[in-house]
Amino acid sequence: MSFEAAYTGIDRLDRLSYGNTVVHRLDPRAKVVATMAFAVVVVSFPRYEVLSLLPCFLFPVLIAALADIPAGFIARKVAAVSPFAVFVGMFNPLFDPATVTIAPGVTVSAGWFSFASILVKFALTISAALLLIATTSFPGICRGLRRLGVPSLFVSQLLFLYRYLFVLTEEAMRVARARDMRSFGKRGTGVRVFVRIVGTLFLRTVERAERIYGAMLARGFRGEVPSMRREALRPSDAAFVLAAGSFFALCRYVPVPQTIGRLLRGLAG
Amino acid sequence: MHMADALLSPAVGGTFWAGTIATIGYASKKLKEHLDDRKIPLMGVLGAFIFASQMINFTIPGTGSSGHLGGGMILSILLGPHAAFLVLASVLTVQALFFADGGLLALGCNIWNLGIYPCYLAWPLIYKPLAGDGRNPKRVFYASMASAIVGLQMGAFSVVLETLLSGKTALPFTTFLLMMQPIHLAIGIVEGFVTAGVIHYVRAARPEILDSSASSAPLAVGISLRNVLIGFLALAIVTGGAFSWFRSARPDGLEWSIGRITGMKELPGQEDGVLAALKSVQEKTAVLPAYGFKPPENVPKGKKQESPAWPNVDAGTSVSGLIGGILVLAVAFGIGWIIRAFRRRTAP
Numbered sequence: 001m002s003f004e005a006a007y008t009g010i011d012r013l014d015r016l017s018y019g020n021t022v023v024h025r026l027d028p029r030a031k032v033v034a035t036m037a038f039a040v041v042v043v044s045f046p047r048y049e050v051l052s053l054l055p056c057f058l059f060p061v062l063i064a065a066l067a068d069i070p071a072g073f074i075a076r077k078v079a080a081v082s083p084f085a086v087f088v089g090m091f092n093p094l095f096d097p098a099t100v101t102i103a104p105g106v107t108v109s110a111g112w113f114s115f116a117s118i119l120v121k122f123a124l125t126i127s128a129a130l131l132l133i134a135t136t137s138f139p140g141i142c143r144g145l146r147r148l149g150v151p152s153l154f155v156s157q158l159l160f161l162y163r164y165l166f167v168l169t170e171e172a173m174r175v176a177r178a179r180d181m182r183s184f185g186k187r188g189t190g191v192r193v194f195v196r197i198v199g200t201l202f203l204r205t206v207e208r209a210e211r212i213y214g215a216m217l218a219r220g221f222r223g224e225v226p227s228m229r230r231e232a233l234r235p236s237d238a239a240f241v242l243a244a245g246s247f248f249a250l251c252r253y254v255p256v257p258q259t260i261g262r263l264l265r266g267l268a269g
Numbered sequence: 270m271h272m273a274d275a276l277l278s279p280a281v282g283g284t285f286w287a288g289t290i291a292t293i294g295y296a297s298k299k300l301k302e303h304l305d306d307r308k309i310p311l312m313g314v315l316g317a318f319i320f321a322s323q324m325i326n327f328t329i330p331g332t333g334s335s336g337h338l339g340g341g342m343i344l345s346i347l348l349g350p351h352a353a354f355l356v357l358a359s360v361l362t363v364q365a366l367f368f369a370d371g372g373l374l375a376l377g378c379n380i381w382n383l384g385i386y387p388c389y390l391a392w393p394l395i396y397k398p399l400a401g402d403g404r405n406p407k408r409v410f411y412a413s414m415a416s417a418i419v420g421l422q423m424g425a426f427s428v429v430l431e432t433l434l435s436g437k438t439a440l441p442f443t444t445f446l447l448m449m450q451p452i453h454l455a456i457g458i459v460e461g462f463v464t465a466g467v468i469h470y471v472r473a474a475r476p477e478i479l480d481s482s483a484s485s486a487p488l489a490v491g492i493s494l495r496n497v498l499i500g501f502l503a504l505a506i507v508t509g510g511a512f513s514w515f516r517s518a519r520p521d522g523l524e525w526s527i528g529r530i531t532g533m534k535e536l537p538g539q540e541d542g543v544l545a546a547l548k549s550v551q552e553k554t555a556v557l558p559a560y561g562f563k564p565p566e567n568v569p570k571g572k573k574q575e576s577p578a579w580p581n582v583d584a585g586t587s588v589s590g591l592i593g594g595i596l597v598l599a600v601a602f603g604i605g606w607i608i609r610a611f612r613r614r615t616a617p
Contacts, residue, residue, distance in 0.1 A: 003324050003325065003326075006324055006368070007324070009367070009368070010367045010368075013367055014367075035373060036373055036374070039274050039282075039372060039373050039374040040279050040282070040283075040374060042274070043274055043275070043277055043278065043279055043282065043374055044278070044279045047436060047437050050594075051590050051591075051593070051594045054594050054597045054598050054601070055597050055601065057597075057598060057601045057602070058600075058601040058604065061601050061602055061604065061605035062604065062605065062608075064605060065604070065605035065606075065608035065609050065612075066608060068609075068612065071605070077368075077369055078369065081271075081368065081369050081370060081371075084271060084273055085273040085275045085276060088273075088276055088432060088438050088440060088445075089275075089276075089437075089438060091438065091439065091440045091444075092438060092439045092440070094439075095439040095440055095441060095444075096439040111439055114437065114438075114439065117437075118275045118276065118437060118438070119275070121274065121275035122273060122274070122275035125273075125274035125275060125372040125373070125374065126273075126274070126369045126372050128373075129274075129365065129366065129369050129372050129373050130369045132366070132373075133366040133367060138363075138366070141366070150293070151293060151294055151297035151298075152297075153297040153300060153301060153304075153309075153355065154293050154297055154355055154358065154359065156309055156313070157309075157312055157313055157316065157355050157356065157359045158359045158362060158363070159313070160309070160310060160312070160313020160314065160316065160317075161313050161316035161317050161320070161356075161359045161360065161363055162363065163313070163317075164313060164314045164316075164317035165317045165320055165321075165363065167317070168314070168317040168318055168320070168321040169317070169320065169321045169324065171321065172321035172322060172324060172325055173321075173324075175325070176324075176325045189326075189327055189328045190327060190328050191327055191328075191459065191462055191463060191466070192466070193327070194325065194327035194463065195462075195463055195466030195467055195470060196466075196470060197322075197325065198322045198325075198338065198463065198466075198467050198470075199466070199467050199470030199471060199474070200470075201318060201321065201322055202318060202467060202470075202471060203471065203474055203475060205314050205315060205317075205318040206311065206314075206315075206475070206478060208314055209310045209311040209313075209314040209315070210307075210311075212310045212314065213306070213307050213310045213311070216310060217306075221306065222306070256593070256597055257590060257593030257594035257596070257597045258589065258590045258593050259593065260592075260593040260596055260597065261588070261589030261590050261591070261592040261593025261594070261596070262589045262593070264589070264592060264593070264596075265588075265589045265592070
């Protein structure tokens with residue numbers, strides 16, 4: 001991923017997260033808990049399961065549709081991070097000694113099923129994680145984490161990181177662009193130049209931190225980032241968690257596609 | 270080398286999350302004990318710095334491929350282990366959210382693999398003794414190199430272990446290990462070179478930053494041997510816990526690769542437990558036990574008995590499964606499309 005592409009990706013997710021839809025208005029805690037539960041449920045499916053996982057797609061699809069998140073954008077981001085899972089999974093058809101007869105006379109390695117299962121699980125969990133940040137502002141997630149008991153020091157760390165992420169990334173982007181303009185082809189993009197760039201960026205960062213600290217002291221900083229919001233969970237948040245939880249349980253314990261398929265064939269026959 | 274949700278089992282993901290949360294709590298507590306307010310913005314901005322410099326690519330000498338910075342050792346040297354760990358954990362959290370590197374369940378594993386090894390093992394046990402007071406550039410160079418390599422090797426080994434314990438991949442242990450370790454040796458060498466270079470640069474330009482942060486400031490109080498031992502103990506307990514869970518719930522995977530390595534079909538004396546566990550798992554998951562495409566837990570059992578995996582193949586039932594699957598997908602995406610179309614029409 002090029003620097004600019006990665007940066008615009010973050011920027012776009014960040015801007016999407018400040019939308020105002022039903023999903024955006026839910027409490028961050030509810031969304032974090034539901035997304036985490038979704039990941040656990042999806043991952044808990046047995047390694048050869050493919051069909052029974054399909055109903056799970058309803059969760060990310062519903063969230064994306066209700067929150068007006070462009071589906072193509074999420075799909076492209078999912079594809080962009082898939083290499084490691086694909087790389088590890090693609091050996092399953094080769095190394096799995098078990099075989100499956102999918103139709104009379106046609107036998108394939110059971111590894112194809114576990115590979116497909118990994119791909120489906122990957123698409124489900126990653127799209128759910130992306131939709132969480134696309135529908136919840138990062139400071140909102142931090143507030144939620146604080147309420148869920150994450151140490152305040154770590155939450156302050158996350159908030160600071162987010163606050164300066166865009167500032168420093170843009171600075172790094174300017175430096176990298178300057179380097180690329182001066183290095184015709186490969187020259188100048190080596191480790192030595194990189195070390196100096198990182199060193200310079202580091203020093204600028206430290207100086208910036210000193211200025212920030214001075215400015216914060218002047219505004220009464222006492223070691224914690226305060227939040228003015230006092231949010232209580234609303235009935236709609238509880239309803240969301242409840243509905244999501246029962247949907248996940250349904251997907252996990254009832255093989256929906258097979259049941260529907262048998263029902264249809266029963267009707268037809 | 271980010272771990273991915275899809276390769277994890279809930280037990281392994283949960284175990285590493287527990288270890289990671291405990292370490293975040295420990296590091297926060299340690300840091301609060303002698304916190305200098307000034308470090309809070311510094312840590313935050315340094316997190317953004319690591320994030321930003323990871324996005325700058327450079328050419329790896331001799332190969333023409335490009336690499337980027339990990340930053341674990343640089344942070345440990347500049348901030349001390351506790352602050353470095355929290356900064357790394359925050360960077361990985363933001364990456365997991367904005368880049369979807371790995372997913373939420375795998376985040377626990379990723380913080381563990383990329384944060385704990387450099388900050389709590391490589392820094393106190395390798396960098397500190399080798400680098401001494403950090404004034405000799407040669408010693409700093411070798412110390413950075415060694416600690417970066419060891420930290421990354423442990424991280425890569427951890428990825429292999431987590432993947433195999435989860436049992437989602439059929440990749441044999443040794444094959445996977447032989448793929449992962451050499452790649453990370455190369456990455457470790459580059460990381461060590463960059464770490465040494467940046468430390469050297471900072472020492473030349475602003476020596477007081479290193480002197481204040483790495484040796485004298487209260488923030489960087491050295492880790493005592495006792496704490497390192499406790500850390501190791503925790504590591505052993507966590508991996509032990511993962512092992513036992515895995516034994517009871519997911520017998521295929523590591524045992525299978527152990528079988529490959531030792532040449533034995535299976536480790537003796539586990540048959541009863543494994544089969545019993547399988548049966549109970551199967552009873553729990555198979556709500557409609559009669560459908561033709563049997564629950565996959567049958568496979569390892571079938572494998573062991575050297576009989577076909579899915580014995581009673583009935584074209585009818587697999588067709589009904591397929592029809593159902595396509596229908597469910599169509600309905601799921603259809604609902605999304607309808608909502609979208611409806612919203613578009615009602616939008617002003």
